Amino acid sequence: xxxxxxxxxxxxxxxxxxxxxxxxxxxxxxxxxxxxxxxxxxxxxxxxxxxxxxxxxxxxxxxxxxxxxxxxxxxxxxxxxxxxxxxxxxxxxxxxxxxxxxxxxxxxxxxxxxxxxxxxxxxxxxxxxxxxxxxxxxxxxxxxxxxxxxxxxxxxxxxxxxxxxxxxxxxxxxxxxxxxxxxxxxxxxxxxxxxxxxxxxxxxxxxxxxxxxxxxxxxxxxxxxxxxxxxxxxxxxxxxxxxxxxxxxxxxxxxxxxxxxxxxxxxxxxxxxxxxxxxxxxxxxxxxxxxxxxxxxxxxxxxxxxxxxxxxxxxxxxxxxxxxxxxxxxxxxxxxxxxxxxxxxxxxxxxxxxxxxxxxxxxxxxxxxxxxxx
Amino acid sequence: xxxxxxxxxxxxxxxxxxxxxxxxxxxxxxxxxxxxxxxxxxxxxxxxxxxxxxxxxxxxxxxxxxxxxxxxxxxxxxxxxxxxxxxxxxxxxxxxxxxxxxxxxxxxxxxxxxxxxxxxxxxxxxxxxxxxxxxxxxxxxxxxxxxxxxxxxxxxxxxxxxxxxxxxxxxx
Ligand code: SF4
Ligand code: SF4
Numbered sequence: 001x002x003x004x005x006x007x008x009x010x011x012x013x014x015x016x017x018x019x020x021x022x023x024x025x026x027x028x029x030x031x032x033x034x035x036x037x038x039x040x041x042x043x044x045x046x047x048x049x050x051x052x053x054x055x056x057x058x059x060x061x062x063x064x065x066x067x068x069x070x071x072x073x074x075x076x077x078x079x080x081x082x083x084x085x086x087x088x089x090x091x092x093x094x095x096x097x098x099x100x101x102x103x104x105x106x107x108x109x110x111x112x113x114x115x116x117x118x119x120x121x122x123x124x125x126x127x128x129x130x131x132x133x134x135x136x137x138x139x140x141x142x143x144x145x146x147x148x149x150x151x152x153x154x155x156x157x158x159x160x161x162x163x164x165x166x167x168x169x170x171x172x173x174x175x176x177x178x179x180x181x182x183x184x185x186x187x188x189x190x191x192x193x194x195x196x197x198x199x200x201x202x203x204x205x206x207x208x209x210x211x212x213x214x215x216x217x218x219x220x221x222x223x224x225x226x227x228x229x230x231x232x233x234x235x236x237x238x239x240x241x242x243x244x245x246x247x248x249x250x251x252x253x254x255x256x257x258x259x260x261x262x263x264x265x266x267x268x269x270x271x272x273x274x275x276x277x278x279x280x281x282x283x284x285x286x287x288x289x290x291x292x293x294x295x296x297x298x299x300x301x302x303x304x305x306x307x308x309x310x311x312x313x314x315x316x317x318x319x320x321x322x323x324x325x326x327x328x329x330x331x332x333x334x335x336x337x338x339x340x341x342x343x344x345x346x347x348x349x350x351x352x353x354x355x356x357x358x359x360x361x362x363x364x365x366x367x368x369x370x371x372x373x374x
Numbered sequence: 375x376x377x378x379x380x381x382x383x384x385x386x387x388x389x390x391x392x393x394x395x396x397x398x399x400x401x402x403x404x405x406x407x408x409x410x411x412x413x414x415x416x417x418x419x420x421x422x423x424x425x426x427x428x429x430x431x432x433x434x435x436x437x438x439x440x441x442x443x444x445x446x447x448x449x450x451x452x453x454x455x456x457x458x459x460x461x462x463x464x465x466x467x468x469x470x471x472x473x474x475x476x477x478x479x480x481x482x483x484x485x486x487x488x489x490x491x492x493x494x495x496x497x498x499x500x501x502x503x504x505x506x507x508x509x510x511x512x513x514x515x516x517x518x519x520x521x522x523x524x525x526x527x528x529x530x531x532x533x534x535x536x537x538x539x540x541x542x543x544x545x546x
Contacts, residue, residue: 035412039410039412040407040410042410042414042415042417043415043416044418046417063444095414204397217397305407305408306400308407309407311404362391364391365391
């Protein structure tokens, strides 16, 4: 009984902290998104609320809450309310399986710095992410507005298309690790054996799909202002809209954490052994948490960086890229990885596979494609 | 029909490999944005920081005095006629004996009013004035006002202060 209580309290603390970190990061992502956008456009950005504008998220939140919370007369009222809630819920649930750090020992008891270590870890992430589109679908449909519906349909078809390639990119990780548990995936990568070195192609596929799953530019067609007014959240206002936007930022952070977990060694960082020797394993674990969050924030920056660099795809380009580009590539990657495991040299084979692919595409290009006359 | 031989027909073939992969172009674009990320912003924090807008910027009006401190305006009304926004109105008055130090000409404006909500800062009043009496200051803007009784600016606000004379770049 005693043990169960301790474990429960420990888990409650971990969940609370993860929640707080996620929400805090998401709130400040909105600020940094605007700051980064400003810097990239040679502007100064928000700087009125507090020094350097660091209270901007607070001001935004107040603004969101103070606005009129409007529900269109002919919408489906309950689903209209359920949409943003579902988006938020699924966005927050994903973080449960992300291992934020190694275990810490306090008073003789050992705690994993992870919400739950389920043995289907990565499938959980996958399942919740695909559930996430329901929030958008329901919101778009319940609005009773054709633009919202179009945006929602786009979101659904886009997510379905890119989930396939994403799933296949994950399969290669599973082949290397031999386990679905995120904890084990990270454990295998300790001491610098990061999957990115064995799976460069897989990572590229995964990050592109992550962009698509988060509905971030260049794949933000569901909320494409120029074509669909606001897409699925056209009819939303006040904090309901805030929830949708917030969910996007949470998704960004979590997918950064997932990418760090799958490809960049999770909480691994150079010099773990050194820190462990000098300061003990607990400190090493907490530094690992910092490392993971740092990596995730790095990915968040990449998300923003890309957003303020390139315009969005056209819808047919999006579908083309997903079905005829990424899925065959992912299949090829599976084959190459399998071959690498078979001959026992995954690193060499993955690099060889990448070189071979580029060479083959180049030859194909030279032989078959009509050249531009410039 | 060809009008000249300058037209060039561009035949666009299929996209090359690098173009079809998108990635090289995206990485190139990201390099550009990163370069701008570290470059100096071109905008400023406006109300706190200001910029020199040039010697001919048309800001707040001023009714000049001459070197001795007498008002230059002679209430001829040319500025009011020139004003496309009909923002200027005035009441003329004859100069009495002993007022020579106050007013340069024999007739002067007892009341001179500019409606700052109507004014479009075109500077035509300055162009029209034969006495070089009215100018739009290049370094000072009309401050924001919120009340209706602040809209119309009389001589108290317009006439140049002797301790704070207006000098435009290029004047001696
Ligand atoms: S600046 Fe133009 S609009 Fe303003 S008072 Fe002079 S003439 Fe009229
Ligand atoms: S400001 Fe110049 S144009 Fe206007 S009334 Fe006076 S002298 Fe005439």
